[in-house]
Amino acid sequence: MTMTPDFLHPAFGFILLALILPFLRGRDWWRWLLPVPAVAAILSVVRMEPGTYGILHYLDQPLVLGRVDRLSVIFANVFAIQALIGTLYAFHVREKAHHIASLLYVAGSFGCTFAGDYITLFIFWELMSVSSTFLIWLRRNPLSTRAGFRYFMFHTVGGLFLLAGLLLRYHAAGDFLFNPVDPASAHLYDWLIMIGFCVNAAVVPLHAWLPDAYPEATIPGAVFLCAFTTKTAVYVLARGFAGFEVLAIAGTAMAVYGVLYACIENDARRILSYHIVSQVGYMVAGIGIGTAMTVNGAVAHAYAHILYKGLLFMGAGCLLYAAGSSKLTELGGLVGRLPWVMILYMVGAVSISGMPFFNGFISKNMTIHGAVEAHRILLAIGLEIAAVGTFLSVGIKLPYFAFWSKPTNKMELKPIPLNMYLAMGIAAALCFAQGLYPHMLYSLLPYPVEFHPYAHWAVLQAFLLLSFTGLGFYFIRRIIVPHPARNLDFDVLYRAVGNALVVLICKPLSLVDDRWTEVYRTAGLRGLLRFAAGSSWFDKKGIDTVVDGSAYTVRNVGGLSARLQTGRLQDYLAWALLAALCLFAIFWWT
Amino acid sequence: METKGFGHWLDTTREEQKGLWKVLFFVLLAGLVGVNLFLRPHHAEYGYDTIPGFWAAFGLLVSVLMVLVMKKIVQPLIERPEDRDDDDS
Numbered sequence: 065m066t067m068t069p070d071f072l073h074p075a076f077g078f079i080l081l082a083l084i085l086p087f088l089r090g091r092d093w094w095r096w097l098l099p100v101p102a103v104a105a106i107l108s109v110v111r112m113e114p115g116t117y118g119i120l121h122y123l124d125q126p127l128v129l130g131r132v133d134r135l136s137v138i139f140a141n142v143f144a145i146q147a148l149i150g151t152l153y154a155f156h157v158r159e160k161a162h163h164i165a166s167l168l169y170v171a172g173s174f175g176c177t178f179a180g181d182y183i184t185l186f187i188f189w190e191l192m193s194v195s196s197t198f199l200i201w202l203r204r205n206p207l208s209t210r211a212g213f214r215y216f217m218f219h220t221v222g223g224l225f226l227l228a229g230l231l232l233r234y235h236a237a238g239d240f241l242f243n244p245v246d247p248a249s250a251h252l253y254d255w256l257i258m259i260g261f262c263v264n265a266a267v268v269p270l271h272a273w274l275p276d277a278y279p280e281a282t283i284p285g286a287v288f289l290c291a292f293t294t295k296t297a298v299y300v301l302a303r304g305f306a307g308f309e310v311l312a313i314a315g316t317a318m319a320v321y322g323v324l325y326a327c328i329e330n331d332a333r334r335i336l337s338y339h340i341v342s343q344v345g346y347m348v349a350g351i352g353i354g355t356a357m358t359v360n361g362a363v364a365h366a367y368a369h370i371l372y373k374g375l376l377f378m379g380a381g382c383l384l385y386a387a388g389s390s391k392l393t394e395l396g397g398l399v400g401r402l403p404w405v406m407i408l409y410m411v412g413a414v415s416i417s418g419m420p421f422f423n424g425f426i427s428k429n430m431t432i433h434g435a436v437e438a439h440r441i442l443l444a445i446g447l448e449i450a451a452v453g454t455f456l457s458v459g460i461k462l463p464y465f466a467f468w469s470k471p472t473n474k475m476e477l478k479p480i481p482l483n484m485y486l487a488m489g490i491a492a493a494l495c496f497a498q499g500l501y502p503h504m505l506y507s508l509l510p511y512p513v514e515f516h517p518y519a520h521w522a523v524l525q526a527f528l529l530l531s532f533t534g535l536g537f538y539f540i541r542r543i544i545v546p547h548p549a550r551n552l553d554f555d556v557l558y559r560a561v562g563n564a565l566v567v568l569i570c571k572p573l574s575l576v577d578d579r580w581t582e583v584y585r586t587a588g589l590r591g592l593l594r595f596a597a598g599s600s601w602f603d604k605k606g607i608d609t610v611v612d613g614s615a616y617t618v619r620n621v622g623g624l625s626a627r628l629q630t631g632r633l634q635d636y637l638a639w640a641l642l643a644a645l646c647l648f649a650i651f652w653w654t
Numbered sequence: 655m656e657t658k659g660f661g662h663w664l665d666t667t668r669e670e671q672k673g674l675w676k677v678l679f680f681v682l683l684a685g686l687v688g689v690n691l692f693l694r695p696h697h698a699e700y701g702y703d704t705i706p707g708f709w710a711a712f713g714l715l716v717s718v719l720m721v722l723v724m725k726k727i728v729q730p731l732i733e734r735p736e737d738r739d740d741d742d743s
Binding site: 207323324325327328330391399400401402403404406436441444445448449452453456468472520521524525527528529530531532533534535536537538539540543544548549550551552553 | 657659660661662664665668679682683686687689690693694695696699700701707709710711712713714715716717718720721722724725726728729732733734735736737738
């Protein structure tokens with residue numbers, strides 16, 4: 065079952081709270097329950113012993129809900145910590161729907177992390193996809209509604225790749241076990257599964273959903289989104305597809321691609337979104353190279369990344385909350401009025417840039433050093449180029465144009481709730497502590513660590529690279545000035561494909577429909593009329609007396625389902641999710 | 655709007671001590687390259703990285719080129735009005 069003395073599934077508390085939250089009365093006392101599942105998850109994860117727990121049988125197949133080993137535990141560890149930080153950051157939100165969405169989203173992520181088979185993985189994968197969509201829609205403006213639809217459509221397509229792969233795999237192999245795939249003997253179904261994973265990991269060119277949707281999410285919603293979807297995908301790639309050469313190349317391409325776009329973007333949260341693509345690139349590249357050091361580096365970087373990227377999104381969220389905009393052209397001159405937001409943001413910024421004494425330094429360099437050791441010099445150079453671009457955009461451009469440039473800003477600022485500062489403070493403290501004590505992170509890694517981050521030369525190299533990037537910024541500071549614009553990305557291609565499909569399907573269908581209407585009008589209608597006359601006679605004589613009673617029942621049921629059918633995809637999704645959860649709960653606990 | 659405390663210090667130092675910060679920054683750059691003359695990697699990992707100042711030049715060139723190419727060449731080709739997320743309406 066899901067609970068044994070050694071194993072309490074961390075998703076359990078999140079799902080339970082999400083199910084009871086709608087029934088709790090009162091204005092806001094229930095908010096104090098929100099951190100409980102996250103704290104329970106942290107306690108559960110640190111106490112976990114390796115093993116296999118929670119085995120169910122379905123269609124003669126074992127479903128494994130709790131595969132516990134070093135790889136799953138380290139991801140669950142940081143997911144639990146980030147769930148607590150995100151919950152604190154969202155604590156002032158009084159909208160229950162928002163908390164339910166984030167609880168289910170985090171639960172989905174834990175479910176995927178401990179899944180030992182593809183069926184369990186797929187169920188939680190889709191739970192994440194649906195619940196995260198609500199974190200975008202709940203921003204409640206036309207841009208976020210459209211972005212949420214595109215996000216959901218794209219993830220549905222990604223999920224279908226995964227589903228197709230796991231079904232074909234079942235047909236061939238006869239089971240659903242989720243185990244490492246040997247790159248030398250990968251089948252078509254393995255590739256389909258990997259494409260499904262790559263959609264969520266935002267691997268270029270399947271990435272455009274991320275910088276499209278995340279900047280339109282709610283303020284705390286984006287903090288959750290930036291941590292869980294891509295890193296769950298990194299986890300499953302590390303679990304299943306280490307050593308795939310295509311990932312090594314695609315990852316490096318992502319790392320460079322993301323920073324190139326970030327240096328021309330205007331919206332702070334879109335800049336950070338492109339840097340998710342870039343940073344996840346380091347992880348995907350490390351997984352693709354596939355040595356013990358680079359896989360360690362990828363996992364360490366995922367851990368560090370969740371903390372500092374959450375911190376950066378919280379900082380940008382504070383700007384959006386206080387000033388009402390996260391566009392650099394509308395900000396500036398805020399350093400005197402939001403000094404602590406800037407300081408906390410800068411901790412995240414120097415962490416992501418790999419400055420010594422912060423956690424990005426001890427994780428990023430592990431992957432780069434591993435690439436050099438594996439004689440992948442070109443890949444390592446790509447990753448160094450991305451490191452320069454990261455400090456340029458996140459470390460200098462964004463804070464310079466948001467806080468530093470322009471005279472002191474006179475705009476009205478909404479006061480930032482204390483809980484937002486508290487969440488950022490915890491994240492910043494963790495980024496710094498891990499940088500000072502790498503052992504905090506290294507002791508959790510899946511393979512033994514033979515890497516010393518604080519060699520003298522490595523520290524000097526990092527400072528040289530970063531400070532001369534600063535000099536570069538000084539020279540081009542009048543060219544890099546952001547201006548209001550939206551830059552085309554691969555989403556244009558997705559839309560072209562989508563539109564082509566619509567035309568391809570709709571044209572023949574409407575043709576058939578036209579012809580059918582004509583046939584029906586000439587031949588069908590006359591026949592129907594004759595049939596109706598006959599049955600009307602039978603109806604009057606025989607049936608009326610019997611059926612009247614049931615007609616009322618039918619009408620009442622019809623009325624109820626008409627009320628449920630609001631015609632809005634959001635509502636259908638919410639109902640479908642609720643139904644699926646109930647079914648799953650019944651199945652899980654019986 | 656009056657700022658106070660730490661924020662006020664940051665706000666005034668960026669205006670009034672601009673020159674001082676600039677000098678400190680250039681001293682830092684020179685110092686780092688100076689240290690690089692003596693402290694170098696034990697063996698070349700990328701071919702030329704035992705030359706002092708290699709990573710300084712790398713950071714400077716990559717950042718300047720990246721911005722020039724993206725802002726001056728690429729962005730004019732791909733930019734659209736902000737707050738428009740659809741092409742076909």
